[in-house]
Amino acid sequence: MEQDFPYAVYPSLDGRVVFITGGGSGIGESLVRHFCAQGSIVTFIDIAEDASRALVESIKSEGHRAPDFIPCDLRDIEALQAAIRATQEKHGAIRVLLNNAGNDDRHRTEDVTVAYWDDRMAVNQRHQFFAAQAVRPMMRDAGGGSIVNFGSITWMVGDADCPAYVTSKAAITGLTRALAREFGPERIRVNCMIPGWVMTERQMRLWLTPEGERQIAERQCLQDRVQPSDIARMALFLAADDSHMCTSQHFIVDGGWV
Incomplete structure (x- = not known):
């Protein structure tokens, strides 16, 4: 269950232009809601148009500045x-990029084809590089920015039921460190968020079985369930000026699973 605590407000995020991939549901939805609540100018992309438009209306009804939604299949890099250029033209330089989008469908090695493998890399990893490539000049010219790439603890624990996904998420740590070194002189910070088993609607519907509950009880140090909001609040910190000397790192939010 979500818990009612007084959480931080980050003045540096008020009015800051933020671009979020995969913002229509799950962790992405929570990211959109949290950044809008901070007063950020948010644009998000997703392929789920109905859910994304409903999210925009929900945030508007709460009295926050409504985010912009751009339908986009991020396998299409152009x-x-x-979408990134359109955001800059409308709102100015993007100062925060959250490379959140991904898909962790389960699969077995013997069933993987070349086409499926390439598609998993496109869905989970390739777009993160090209989104960072696109925002870099505007962040540099604006005096800096923050890029948060989203990985997963699956590569740390070696999950056996999604090898292509695990591979793509492991690659994000290397990508993060390479970009942080290259972009650092331009005051662009690049970090990697590594969520644990987050209780999104999709995860609970597809995989939170009694066996899964027992696994959480055995593996996590903390017995509360990791919520999308737990990930969003760490992302707020990494996006804000409060973390201005944090770069080239991975930040694990998993209740102590690994």
Whole structure:
């Protein structure tokens, strides 16, 4: 269950332009809601148009500045980078990029084809590089920015039921460190968020079985369930000026699973 605590407000995020991939549901939805609540100018992309438009209306009804939603399949890199350019043209330089989008469908090694493997890399990893490539010049010219790439603890624990996904998420740690070193002189910070088993609607519907509950009880140090909001609050910190000397790191939010 979500818990009612007084959480931080980050003045540096008020009015800051933020771009979020996969913002229509799950962790992405929570990211959109939390950054809008901070007063950020948020644009998000997703392929789920109905859910995304409903999210925009929900945030508007709560009295926050409504985010912009751009329908986009981020496997189409030209469309992704066009959405980034459109955001800059409308709102100014993007100062925060949250590379959140991904898909952890289960699969077995013997069933993986070349086409499926390439698609998993496109869905989970390739777009993160090209989104960072697109925002870099505007962040540099604006005096800096924050890029948060989203990984997963699956590569740390070696999950056996999704090898292509595990591979793509492991690659994000290397990508993060390489970009942090290259972009650092331009005051662009690049970090990797590594969520544990987050209780999104999809995870609970597909995989939170009694066996899964027992696994959480055995593996997590903390017995509360990791919520999308737990990930969003760490992302707020990494996006804000409060973390201005944090870069080239991975930040694990998993209740102590690994």
